[in-house]
Amino acid sequence: xxxxPINKFNSPAILLPVDNIDxxxxxxxxxxxxxxxxxxxxxxxxGWRYDKNGNPNPDFILxxxxxxxxxxxxGHNFGCGSSREHAAWSLHDxxxxxxxxxxxxxxxxxxxxxxxxLPIDIPNQYYSxxxxxxxxxxxxxxxxxxxxxxxxIANSNIAFPIVISSFRKQCLMEGTDLxxxxxxxxxxxxxxxxxx
Amino acid sequence: xxxxxxxxxxxxxxxxxxxxxxxxxLYIDRHYIHEVTSPQAFDGLRQREVSVFRPERTFGTxxxxxxxxxxxxxxxxxxxxxxxxTLSKNxxxxxxxxxELGHEWNxxxxxxxxxxxxxLPGMTVVCGDSHTSTHGAFGAVAFGIGTSEVEMVLASQCVxxxxxKNMKIEINGQLPKNVTAKDVALxxxxxxxxxxxxxxFVEFCGSAIRSMSMEGRMxxxxxxxxxxxxxxxxxxxxxxxxxxRDLKFAPKEEDYNNSLEKWKxxxxxxxxxxxxxYFFKAEDIPVMITWGTNPGLAIPVTANVPEVKDENxxxxxxxxxxxEYMGLTSGQAMAGQKIxxxxxxxxxxxxxxxxxxxxxIVEGKQKSPDVIAWIVPGSQQVLKQAxxxxxxxxxxxxxxxLREPGCSAxxxxxxxxxxxxxxxxxxxxxxxxxRQGPGSRTFLASPVSTAYAAITGKITIPDSLIPTPDSRLxxxxPDSLIPxxxxxxxx
Numbered sequence: 001x002x003x004x005p006i007n008k009f010n011s012p013a014i015l016l017p018v019d020n021i022d023x024x025x026x027x028x029x030x031x032x033x034x035x036x037x038x039x040x041x042x043x044x045x046x047g048w049r050y051d052k053n054g055n056p057n058p059d060f061i062l063x064x065x066x067x068x069x070x071x072x073x074x075g076h077n078f079g080c081g082s083s084r085e086h087a088a089w090s091l092h093d094x095x096x097x098x099x100x101x102x103x104x105x106x107x108x109x110x111x112x113x114x115x116x117x118l119p120i121d122i123p124n125q126y127y128s129x130x131x132x133x134x135x136x137x138x139x140x141x142x143x144x145x146x147x148x149x150x151x152x153i154a155n156s157n158i159a160f161p162i163v164i165s166s167f168r169k170q171c172l173m174e175g176t177d178l179x180x181x182x183x184x185x186x187x188x189x190x191x192x193x194x195x196x
Numbered sequence: 197x198x199x200x201x202x203x204x205x206x207x208x209x210x211x212x213x214x215x216x217x218x219x220x221x222l223y224i225d226r227h228y229i230h231e232v233t234s235p236q237a238f239d240g241l242r243q244r245e246v247s248v249f250r251p252e253r254t255f256g257t258x259x260x261x262x263x264x265x266x267x268x269x270x271x272x273x274x275x276x277x278x279x280x281x282t283l284s285k286n287x288x289x290x291x292x293x294x295x296e297l298g299h300e301w302n303x304x305x306x307x308x309x310x311x312x313x314x315x316l317p318g319m320t321v322v323c324g325d326s327h328t329s330t331h332g333a334f335g336a337v338a339f340g341i342g343t344s345e346v347e348m349v350l351a352s353q354c355v356x357x358x359x360x361k362n363m364k365i366e367i368n369g370q371l372p373k374n375v376t377a378k379d380v381a382l383x384x385x386x387x388x389x390x391x392x393x394x395x396x397f398v399e400f401c402g403s404a405i406r407s408m409s410m411e412g413r414m415x416x417x418x419x420x421x422x423x424x425x426x427x428x429x430x431x432x433x434x435x436x437x438x439x440x441r442d443l444k445f446a447p448k449e450e451d452y453n454n455s456l457e458k459w460k461x462x463x464x465x466x467x468x469x470x471x472x473x474y475f476f477k478a479e480d481i482p483v484m485i486t487w488g489t490n491p492g493l494a495i496p497v498t499a500n501v502p503e504v505k506d507e508n509x510x511x512x513x514x515x516x517x518x519x520e521y522m523g524l525t526s527g528q529a530m531a532g533q534k535i536x537x538x539x540x541x542x543x544x545x546x547x548x549x550x551x552x553x554x555x556x557i558v559e560g561k562q563k564s565p566d567v568i569a570w571i572v573p574g575s576q577q578v579l580k581q582a583x584x585x586x587x588x589x590x591x592x593x594x595x596x597x598l599r600e601p602g603c604s605a606x607x608x609x610x611x612x613x614x615x616x617x618x619x620x621x622x623x624x625x626x627x628x629x630x631r632q633g634p635g636s637r638t639f640l641a642s643p644v645s646t647a648y649a650a651i652t653g654k655i656t657i658p659d660s661l662i663p664t665p666d667s668r669l670x671x672x673x674p675d676s677l678i679p680x681x682x683x684x685x686x687x
Contacts, residue, residue, distance in 0.1 A: 024629070032232050033278075047630045052634065077394065080424060083340035084233065106360070114342060186249065
């Protein structure tokens with residue numbers, strides 16, 4: 001379905017510097033019984049966020065005093081495992097519009113972009129530095145321009161490009177719905193079928 | 197580039213068009229749907245007021261969130277019942293064939309597609325499930341997609357994706373005794389890591405792969421997603437062609453012969469280039485088991501849990517966190533580790549060959565009284581075959597019961613949940629935190645290893661503790677056959 005176009009962000013980042021965060025951690029299977037896309041944010045990171053009685057775990061980042069942020073920052077291979085798009089829905093529903101990580105699983109990357117979430121790969125040489133800057137100053141601003149394909153860590157000399165295809169960039173900036181796009185291709189698809 | 201891999205040949209033949217950024221509008225031959233990742237896609241179609249573009253190319257099954265006992269009774273939990281009935285309604289409204297609960301062809305989507313001949317060599321196959329990679333065993337380009345993409349396929353029979361790079365994993369030689377396709381998968385993932393295949397489509401090749409059965413090939417391709425690969429495939433050969441010959445939906449007679457001509461052309465050209473290549477010797481691959489919280493954290497079953505600190509004293513935070521979650525300590529031997537549950541099933545190891553292997557080992561023995569075992573066939577057809585072969589009787593005499601088909605404890609959406617803190621040896625595909633239930637602790641292993649553990653109540657080196665019916669094996673020390681009594685279990 002269509003989503004809100006995205007382009008520029010000026011936000012702190014919530015730090016979850018863990019490698020291989022799988023989609024079962026983002027949202028466990030027992031919460032996948034709903035047949036709509038809404039309301040998954042309350043179950044985001046459930047296993048880490050709540051204890052077994054459902055009380056908030058005070059040590060987990062989302063339960064600490066943290067600035068309002070639209071950016072989540074994680075380690076290597078974020079979103080590995082299941083293809084469940086509920087992972088992207090829960091992140092978006094919680095309020096994250098950008099995930100910065102040292103790499104993403106392929107299916108998650110597509111799911112994110114299909115829901116108006118921008119996945120940004122953090123170059124290896126900057127990862128540790130950015131993590132420690134945020135640890136020292138949780139309000140550390142990160143400036144993002146999808147239009148300019150650029151990330152800047154405010155008040156620092158760290159800046160790096162957003163690697164994204166021109167088509168995906170355009171889709172995210174315009175909120176393009178790919179289902180609509182493909183429906184418009186019906187004639188070409190039917191021609192392809194006839195030629196096989 | 198004129199030389200192509202099998203993957204290139206199939207992908208290129210299905211490209212409807214290519215966008216300027218090299219994304220492909222890729223035509224999909226076969227689309228499978230299930231109850232968990234499809235309802236929001238159908239909602240989208242209704243909101244757009246569009247129909248399914250090619251309904252005859254999509255098949256549905258209820259599998260992820262179904263009970264594995266008493267499937268003839270109404271599902272008691274309202275949300276699960278609603279999810280199953282929503283699938284039925286959606287398939288009826290949009291003219292899609294559905295094998296619903298109780299149907300003779302119902303089962304796990306990646307078990308039924310292959311066994312019905314709905315997946316064939318050369319196809320593009322997608323499903324809103326990451327283990328769609330399973331179907332690559334037939335020489336198909338098969339991969340998991342998200343729900344938005346499920347809607348794209350329903351609405352246009354196409355997905356929009358960038359073409360992954362080619363990766364080759366070649367394994368030559370003969371696998372040692374008791375080393376199965378599952379062990380091969382865990383071994384390769386332990387070497388490449390869970391992100392080692394990201395951005396790639398894998399071709400598995402080599403003599404060790406050639407000699408695998410279709411079931412083994414499906415197990416291996418199934419796990420290719422666990423190394424982060426988009427999918428994995430194997431060149432179709434006589435094993436493949438014989439397997440599909442008489443399947444329900446496979447082409448018959450003249451159509452079969454015509455198809456065979458095309459399938460035989462699905463080979464990787466000798467000088468085709470791979471972006472990455474890995475070579476392994478089958479003889480080097482041991483029986484594997486996971487100790488940690490992702491499938492890459494696997495070691496030989498004879499090995500010890502890795503140290504948290506390396507030789508320089510630096511702490512590996514991933515190892516530390518995994519040990520803490522799993523309740524294991526550095527240097528602890530895996531063999532002898534107690535288990536509470538044993539799960540045989542899933543799209544990875546829920547096929548008839550897996551049940552046969554399990555039954556062969558437990559025949560004439562008894563399940564450990566300390567172990568709760570769930571034996572879940574992957575489909576109704578697997579269940580019926582097991583009954584026809586008397587596997588159900590063998591299992592029953594050994595203290596095991598066959599359940600009804602479904603994904604079950606692989607992802608624990610239904611009531612088959614491993615309780616907090618309990619250990620489960622599992623033939624499934626993921627050992628993530630809480631995967632088999634909140635706080636559950638999973639050891640991924642083969643059906644062979646799972647059978648041994650279910651009898652002894654401990655992780656057991658196959659052949660080392662109990663004699664198998666195979667009399668050619670050396671006789672083990674009889675004292676080692678009985679698990680050491682644990683004082684805490686004496687009532």
